[in-house]
Amino acid sequence: MDKTIIDDFIKNALTEDVGDGDHTSLSTIPKGTRGKAKLLIKDEGILAGVELAQEICRIVDESLQLEIFLNDGVEINPGDIAFTIEGSVHSILKAERLVLNCMQRMSGIATKTHEITxxxxxxxxxxxxxxxxxxxxxxxxxxxxxxxxxxxxxxxxxxxxxxxxxxxxxxxxxxxxxxxxxxxxxxxxxxxxxxxxxxxxxxxxxxxxxxxxxxxxxxxxxxxxxxxxxxxxxxxxxxxxxxxxxxxxxxxxxxxxxxxxxxxxxxxxxxxxxxxxxxxxx
Missing domain, CATH: 3.20.20.70 (Aldolase class I)
Structure with a gap:
């Protein structure tokens, strides 16, 4: 992973998405609320983007804790859990869409590539x-x-x-x-x-x-x-x-x-x- 390229991409993507704040989360969830979320697989294929997700979470909030169950390149099936994220709920929700957008597309590409190879x-x-x-x-x-x-x-x-x-x-x-x-x-x-x-x-x-x-x-x-x-x-x-x-x-x-x-x-x-x-x- 080229951290310079990746970190620039993540920061630009977050700026595009978050703007001056995630006002839905800020307005509905009390400051300081902590929680946990799981990345749930709903398709068959090849997993890609876990390493990127870790970097996204680090840039959003270094205190977020990830527990990885499945790594990039493994075969996945509906119901699998790739990882969990624990920490500030505001930070989890800020990272959510960027993590999903990247992992869904990367996994689709990895799956098609694997099929053809x-x-x-x-x-x-x-x-x-x-x-x-x-x-x-x-x-x-x-x-x-x-x-x-x-x-x-x-x-x-x-x-x-x-x-x-x-x-x-x-x-x-x-x-x-x-x-x-x-x-x-x-x-x-x-x-x-x-x-x-x-x-x-x-x-x-x-x-x-x-x-x-x-x-x-x-x-x-x-x-x-x-x-x-x-x-x-x-x-x-x-x-x-x-x-x-x-x-x-x-x-x-x-x-x-x-x-x-x-x-x-x-x-x-x-x-x-x-x-x-x-x-x-x-």
Whole structure:
């Protein structure tokens, strides 16, 4: 966990939610009231966000006490209790919605990732996420992918050169795009990997002739053409497949021998897991 990123996120999220005070809690519950709450699971899946919940509670109120029963990455079922929180009721209620929003979404992503990685078992192909994330929550969503057994692709535009179709078209072709990227790295002294997207076997052949990349993204290839592309590559470059890949056909794509498959749906259209924070009555 990168505490700098996480703590900034938590503070911004609390500012957005709490504003100048949780006036419902302040007006209905006497100051100094102490209590206990439990994080109740109401869905099946993979749990994610427990470590984050601990940090949220610490920032809200360092005196809050958490007792953890289930850790990130474990399978969960309805009726499970992930943890309890004990301390100031005002603080518990201030943390409640942020904890739930984050854990529900992270657990949904971890669950979907786990489901797909199970389909890839035995193929040697690894599952990648993408930049198709919720603004402001990318770190959390990619964290959830790792908890679910997936692999993080680049985090943003800054940590890798990924030459996509628009870059190729705007720069005047495959060779121009690659050579321009290499010149840029030489001029700036940056040490970044280069990946290039190809749309057909002709573009793939042009990459082979040009060289100078680390990975090739084979986009919207049908399985039979993907298999041909992998054979043409002969292990020279890392290969990644994307586009048109679903749960129903992902095994077929993996069986083509590609190194990675990237799936944007891991983060852009996942269903959150149902859970709630309930008061524990004395």
């Amino acid at each position: 199970q389909l890839l078992e035995g193929t040697g192909t690894k599952l990648l996420d993408t930049r198709k994330t919720t603004p402001g929550m990318r770190y959390l969503e990619k964290w959830a992918v790792k908890i679910g057994g997936g692999v993080n692709h680049r985090f943003g535009l800054y940590d890798m050169i990924l030459i996509k179709d628009n870059h190729v078209d705007y720069s005047g072709g495959i060779a121009n795009a690659i050579n321009n990227a290499k010149d840029y790295l030489a001029e700036t002294g940056k040490n970044l990997q280069i990946e290039i997207e190809v749309r057909n076997l002709d573009e793939l052949e042009e990459v082979f002739q040009t060289g100078g990349v680390n990975r090739i993204l084979l986009d919207n290839f049908k399985p039979d053409v993907l298999q041909q592309a992998v054979a043409m590559n002969k292990g020279r470059f890392i290969t990644e497949a994307s586009g048109g890949i679903t749960i129903d056909n992902i095994r077929d794509y993996a069986n083509c021998g590609v190194d990675y498959i990237s799936v944007g749906a891991l983060t852009h259209s996942v269903k959150s897991l149902d859970m709630s924070l309930k008061a524990v009555k004395a």
